[in-house]
Amino acid sequence: MSDPLVTVAGPATAGMVTLRADLADPAVAAALAAQGLPLPGRRAIRDGDGGRAAAWMSPDELMLFCPPDDAPGLAAALAAALREIHHLVADVSDARVLFRLSGPLAAQREVMAKLSPTDLAPGRFEPGEMRRSRLAQVAAAFWIGEDSFRILCFRSVADYVAGLLATAAAPGSGLALWTRA
Amino acid sequence: MTRYSAFAIAREAFRDHLGWRRAWASPEPRAAYDVVVIGAGGHGLATAYYLARNHGITDVAVLEKGWLGGGNTGRNTTIIRSNYLQDPSAAIYEKARSLYETLSQELNYNIMFSPRGVMMLAQTEHEVRGYRRTAAANALQGVETEWIGPERVKALCPIINIHGPRYPVLGALWQPRGGTARHDAVAWGYARACSRMGIHIIQNCAVTAIRSRDGVVTGVETTRGAIACRKLAIVVAGHSGVLAGMAGFRLPIESTALQALVSEPVKPCMDVVVMANTVHGYMSQSDKGEMVIGGGADGRNDYSQRGSFHHVEETVRALIETFPILSRLKMLRWWGGIVDMTGDRSPILSKTPLGNCFVNCGWGTGGFKAIPGSGWAMAELVARGEPGPLAAPFSMTRFREGRFIDESVAAGVAH
């Protein structure tokens, strides 16, 4: 009873590169492939090589994750590869921060269900999908990686999100939806 | 018609109140009237009343699709103030406020105008500047307001948390003779007075079409038959666009839902009306003890009188932040009304492209306070066919001219 429902880690930083382009253009997939990155489908987040991953943000935008020092290089390489098509690439590593929940996945789902108007039931939200939504009053994206919710939000509201997560995870406040009371 | 007084009540008490007469008659519609007013909300009824009182025009019918006062007049948070920034607004709202002062006596109906004072909290430096500007403008407009500091705010309303960690109260624009009135009573009092002067108030009578010949209005069709008229006043708030459509013109109006809430009644704890625009909520305590609360309007078009629930939550958050003691009170009801929002959030009192057809609308989230002034100015417009000084700035051509009356610059909301 005195333990929080889940453990919250963060805010942490990561390498992040935004790519905006017509994702259907074969040049995009090729440029990504050359960087060891898959082209994720709608709402998907997919791992690539070397600690990289690609996430679908909108029909013409991807978020690429990589080790922190990697981002400027990745951005430069993509920009070079996409020179011929209309695109935008930027290293945005500093714009956002990441949180990570740990503990029973069912409990993590419950903590998130207090904050986001998203159906997080098992089977409804599973690894491989990244959902852009909100946590209480701020925009956030989240997905499940290695049995852990990862939460991406803007840097300026990191304290607020940390506060939300800590409050939602307060001991004894489980929802008994996917965990048993 | 019995005059209302304590004596009349005493007399009736001894005959079991069987002698009271109808407050307003319920006549069958005639085939024709000099003036037809569509909409028996506060504005429509006041228009009819001042047509008779100020212009001697009593051959008037007020047509109401439901029950009189059942539109926004019957569902608003009853804040009355005139501390507006722009001259045209200050003029008409102050006219209204001053008429409210004596309305109970004039109508012989206690509308419970309660000039308990309205304060608009300033919680950012920007708001401080805005309200100081309004106070300076009001001083020249003949509107009695005052900029007050946080201590005065606290003294006037002890349940406010002026040290809000997020948005401390830096002061307030205070209008000591702003306040509230019993919303239903305003409609009922006007209706009774209209009826007494021979005006027909016809309820359950929806206008379904507007007739005209050669660009001049000739009458209306209603669910209770056709009614001819020489002049037509459309005063239907949220339904203005629909009626304008019938009359063949368009209005710069969008209809959206605005919600309000009341709490369970508690013993008096708040004597003034408080508006907090930064956090976005406003509240007063009624004579029965409920906290009457309002917040922001929906951003989408709506005719369903429900609104979206998250606006209720936003308002409540803001109020708990401002009034921490509220947290354990319970809300017993919330509801919505369809408000008519114009492009500059100020009303329209205007001639229209259709001859002898006049429109009064666009009061949006804040027209209860304007009812007497608006009725006064509208009656003048209808009677003379041309606006008087109160109505003139509010013509619908102002949008085309680029001549806006924008109040949102001074206050985020305009209730």
Add this chain to the structure above:
Amino acid sequence: MSTRLATGGRRIDRTRPLDFTFNGRPMRGFEGDTLASALLANGQGLIGRSFKYHRPRGIVASGPEEPNALVGLGAGGRFEPNARATQVPLRDGLAAESQNHWPSLEWDLGAVNARLARFLPAGFYYKTFIHPRRFWKHVFEPAIRQSAGLGRPPREPDPDRYEQAYAFCDVLVAGAGIAGMQAALAAARAGLSVWLVEQAPLPGGRAPVDHGAPGAALAAALAAELAAMPNLTLRLRTAAVGLYDHGYVLLDEALDPAAAGGLRQRLWRLRARQVIVATGAIERPLAFPGNDLPGVMLASAVRDYLADFAVSPGDRTVIVTNNDDAYRTALALHAAGLAVPAVLDARPEVTGALPAQVRAAGIRVEPGRGIAAVRGGRGGVGGVAVCLQAGEGAVLEEIACDAVAMSGGWSPAVHLWSHCGGRLLWDEAQALFRPDPDRPPTGADGRAMARAAGAANGALQAVAADARRAAEAVLRALGADPAAAPPLPAEDPPPEAPILPVWVMPQGAGPKLKAKMWLDFQNDVKVSDVELAQREGYESVEHAKRYTTLGMATDQGKLSNINGLAVLAQARGAAIPEVGTTTFRPPWTPVTLGALAGEARGALFQPLRRTPIDPWHAANGADFEPVGLWRRPYCFRRPGEDRAAAVAREVLNTRNRVGLLDASTLGKILVKGPDAGRFLDMLYTGRMSTLPVGRCRYGLMCSENGFLIDDGVAARLDGDTWLCHTTTGGADRIHAHMEDWLQTEWWDWKVHTLNLTEAFAQIAVVGPEARRLLERLGGMDLSRAALPFLHWAEGTLAGIPARVFRISFSGELSYEVAVPAGRGLEFWQACLAAGADLGVMPYGTEALHVMRAEKGFIMIGDETDGTVIPQDLGLDWAIARNKPDYLGKRAQMRPEMTRPDRWRLVGLETLDGSVIPEGAQALGEGTNANGQRNVIGRVTSTYRSPTLGRGIALGLVARGPERMGEVIRLAAPGIAPVAARIVSPVFHDPEGRRQDV
């Protein structure tokens, strides 16, 4: 007197006694009691006073419909007014107090109102207190307010917590009675995800009480089956309080803070594809004289208290009814060994199986009878005077009793059904409004999103079959196979004889009796009041409600609405459906404001945005101000300094040496693509397409309505890329504005935007020593030659990647340095260290404002207010006149925008050097048509300039720029008008030498 029986009580645990107090008096109850049952068990019949007449009142009901038994609970920050005793679970140590009386519950001065009742009919206040006028505010209203309210308001902040949660399901079933459980089970068996919510602490609804052992067994069997369904969630003590569009349901879950981590309530926002309203029915009181005395209760409540809590409301209970159901109460009382002197049945003939059983038990059944008076008072009931229902109230007989159980029939709880547009129809045979299956609330697909089941559907008897029908309809709507849910065997009890609608008892009662028949107990609305409303023309049901306040109390008329409208219909001579009901609105039961706010309190009230340098600010005396959701230092106060002194120091230091500003909140939007130049030319009033790479340009953005909405400096990064700076408030707004145009108007233009605001910390290094300071950091050539004014360069400063813009908002030599946000703090500290001996100091937003005003630079939000066009501000130079189009151009061509006498920006200087008050208005001559003083302008910014040592101001004045040198008068409340001269808005360094060095 009410008392606890020696045995029975299915909900209480006699091994666990609980101590509590009522008005300080110690009492004892059991685990499982409600506060109401425990009070009754302790013989406490008098619980409170009514709103208007301060009539003594006791408990009438056993659930959320209770109008009378409202109490204050707890103390200090945990005090809660107006808690319904029937829904408060008893806890050890609970302290309850009665409300609305003075000096005490038993002796209440306010009860004088009851004596004056005849002078206080419905709406009396509209007819009096009119003269003399001033008396309303100072005498009458204060007196009325003195008697306002029920409970006292809490006085302290609430220490408990609340939260909200989202959930999704295929089917929500509201109410876990037999109907709800059956329907939920059917849906769950068909494989759907189902939520079943029940406001009570246990499932079962009325069946275990009304149908005895078989009812209890059925409920238990259903509950057991439900518990085994993995796809079904059952939540107890959870009320469905509102049904909204598109299947959105609000659920209010009561929690025990001690067990739930300090949480008191949880508000669920559930999204259901289909909703089944199985909320049962509410018994109606009968309107007979004296029906409001403590000891007069609903018949169903009497058996609830007996069966659930082993509490008898009295030793001798007279039953008065118009239907068979109340006979269950007679049987229950009889079985408990309590006396039932008579059942008074308004129906002329009493047949039916239940009455037969009652007669067989030896209980006297009197058909065609009613009650003409209830004897007794504050202490309770002493007896009833019996009359003919068909008569005028002549007393036939007095029957001694100490309780009365009344039943006027049942009204389905159709609130949820109605919240979102579901319509009702009048069921003549059963005398009730029930959901009209042909006019249900509809969902996003335009089809029914809710069905009603069981008693809520008016199926008072064939409940199981009705529930099955509802479930099947829902399954069909969701594409599931109804047959997948094998129906449970459920036997319905034998049918009951028809009800006789009785709205007034006795039927021929005169006005005197009608003035003693209560409809709305809490608000003291009587039959006579509704009739008065009708007589006076308040004959729409909504008028009658508002005129009498019927149904407007905290119970929202759960007991009174139907009776009231029936009385109104009778008075109007209209049919009941013609009169109709008032509008049902959420919430079903009152919801705490705390629950509506959820976690959003204190630190989580709103997100607080912090810049990368915020920790340093906080540690170094920053005096913060909110700017949108950000917090920014207004100034940095040193010990002994007030705000003004700090600002003056910061300004002078920046002008004379060097200052640092955290400008990270400025918007930074990347705009890139072959059409980016063309796009920006539409967005800005000026031309951005011609800006050379490596340069910066100030630009203005207008709305399509022509008004200035934002300004900032754009830098051209390369051939097809620009970086646009916006105001702090503009960052998200302008980014959205750009995307709006790109996505919905010019979607074939090849432009991408990216909001980089948070990726960078931006620090302005400002003042004569700025260059020296930055050069000390090393890494870039920042000389005038290498980086001239209005140029930018990229490189490394202090080992940190940096983009340096030579732009100035202060008029001084100034560099704005953007570094990765993660290194912002490091860069800030490097600047402080490098500049220590140069006198570097941080400055805040106010110094920024003062310095820009000294230079005559406008500030969005000060010089602009949504009604100002760039031309008003003398910013014509920033408008490319020869551009064929830009957003706002057409609007600026309208007559009003080109009027020569528009108010335009000027500087204002008082003749004596004093500071013009904020918001001052420039006086014109005479008055306007409405008698208002004419005004020719206003002050937009006004400061004491530390640089110049006197007051300076910017203002908008009619034809201002044409009137240089003229003296005008400025007025503000409380002071004599101030004379000020119209001057250039640029007060400091008009040639701009200092910035371009």
Add this chain to the structure above:
Amino acid sequence: MLLLTCPYCGIAAEETELAPGGAAHLTRAGPEASDAAFDAYLFLRDNPKGPHLERWRHAMGCGKWFLAARDTVTHEVYGTYPAQTREPPAEVVARIRARHPGWSWRSAG
């Protein structure tokens, strides 16, 4: 509390994830427009009591604008579709007409 499916992400987004943007299918009136045309473009927005074509932005999501055909009285949603179109798709019009025979959007109030 509306639920509208963003045609770009395929998410049934709750109203709180969306930002409303008023009437859809506006045709911009530029500098050459007459006073009347410009006034109509800026202020005379569709405000029908019934089916309404309107703009929404998936603000707390993909950030894209999309269009919705929604009934302002019943909140029935006849469809959502991408913003890059000058008129409502045929199947949306068909769905509206099924409910409101003879409906046509340019004539709507």
